[in-house]
Amino acid sequence: MKTKLFLLIAASLIILACGKKESKITTAQKVKPTVKQKIIGMSQCNLGEPWRVQMNEDIKLAAAKHPELKVIYKDAQNDSLKQVAQIEEFISAGVDAIIVSPKEAAPLTPVIKTAFEKGIPVVVLDRRVNGDKYTCFIGADNKKIGKAAGEWIVKKLGGNGNIVELKGLMTSTPGQDRHSGFRAGIKGSNLKIIFEADMKWLEPQARKEMESALARFKNIDLVYAHNDPGAHGAYLAAKAAGREKEMIFVGIDGLPQEGRMYVKQGILAASFEYPTGGKEAVDTVVDIFGGKKPEKEITLKSHVFTKDNVDKGGKWL
Numbered sequence: 003m004k005t006k007l008f009l010l011i012a013a014s015l016i017i018l019a020c021g022k023k024e025s026k027i028t029t030a031q032k033v034k035p036t037v038k039q040k041i042i043g044m045s046q047c048n049l050g051e052p053w054r055v056q057m058n059e060d061i062k063l064a065a066a067k068h069p070e071l072k073v074i075y076k077d078a079q080n081d082s083l084k085q086v087a088q089i090e091e092f093i094s095a096g097v098d099a100i101i102v103s104p105k106e107a108a109p110l111t112p113v114i115k116t117a118f119e120k121g122i123p124v125v126v127l128d129r130r131v132n133g134d135k136y137t138c139f140i141g142a143d144n145k146k147i148g149k150a151a152g153e154w155i156v157k158k159l160g161g162n163g164n165i166v167e168l169k170g171l172m173t174s175t176p177g178q179d180r181h182s183g184f185r186a187g188i189k190g191s192n193l194k195i196i197f198e199a200d201m202k203w204l205e206p207q208a209r210k211e212m213e214s215a216l217a218r219f220k221n222i223d224l225v226y227a228h229n230d231p232g233a234h235g236a237y238l239a240a241k242a243a244g245r246e247k248e249m250i251f252v253g254i255d256g257l258p259q260e261g262r263m264y265v266k267q268g269i270l271a272a273s274f275e276y277p278t279g280g281k282e283a284v285d286t287v288v289d290i291f292g293g294k295k296p297e298k299e300i301t302l303k304s305h306v307f308t309k310d311n312v313d314k315g316g317k318w319l
């Protein structure tokens with residue numbers, strides 16, 4: 003009898019305990035539904051220039067609106083091999099998506115293809131890879147920007163003059179496109195490219211190349227640099243030689259705290275905007291997580307900033 007009573011009490015206690023636990027979970031779920039955290043691996047080719055710092059900042063701001071997202075940032079410090087290794091790490095860690103702004107097209111193509119073929123969504127930002135083994139490419143149209151810069155320069159110089167072209171890293175696609183676009187833009191004019199060099203997107207390198215150009219050429223009318231740090235480096239070289247007033251400087255990027263500021267200060271005659279695409283990359287990844295198939299290519303629009311329009315927000319290309 004005693005054993006029966008004991009068993010009955012024990013059984014009721016177990017049932018009660020189970021019931022309580024269940025109801026606890028149900029209440030908790032009602033109050034705060036459990037959202038699965040999604041991990042995005044972000045590989046930035048370097049953080050040496052303000053433009054790339056801004057890209058990461060734009061990603062952070064956009065991701066902060068989605069509490070379920072966690073972004074892991076890696077800086078490849080301008081080293082393609084390091085960047086390949088970072089993406090390999092993301093693949094083995096099993097991240098839910100990758101955002102990558104590749105340093106160079108060729109070395110990054112195979113590892114991005116591997117990630118994509120393993121089913122990890124990959125958003126390629128700003129610089130392209132070869133082929134089409136990625137989920138989505140986001141960037142502004144560098145050929146269009148280069149061409150618009152060329153046409154603007156032809157007009158500004160009345161079709162005549164000596165030009166120095168300081169190119170971005172020519173193993174990266176924006177350098178190639180800003181070059182070919184520019185050449186298309188000046189076609190048929192009497193502008194002469196008297197000096198061209200690859201300054202690899204770097205201000206100190208641009209300054210060094212400009213020193214050589216200044217040493218070789220007495221008459222330089224304009225410097226077209228593929229980015230604003232390059233144009234600023236050229237300006238500093240010309241200033242150090244006391245020749246900055248003999249020529250004008252044109253750059254690309256148009257960040258408020260960099261190119262647009264130089265335009266306001268009269269250091270650059272024009273800066274062409276190159277938006278970072280950080281926000282659009284996060285929006286695209288969120289769409290993918292939500293089951294949407296993104297466009298293969300998202301093209302961002304650009305402004306041109308000159309002294310006359312910079313305070314009014316520039317002019318659309």
Ligand code: FRU
Pocket residue numbers: 051053054128129170174176203228229230231254255276
């Ligand atoms: C920064 C940068 C920008 C340029 C972009 C091109 O590293 O050089 O100035 O617009 O990369 O990819």
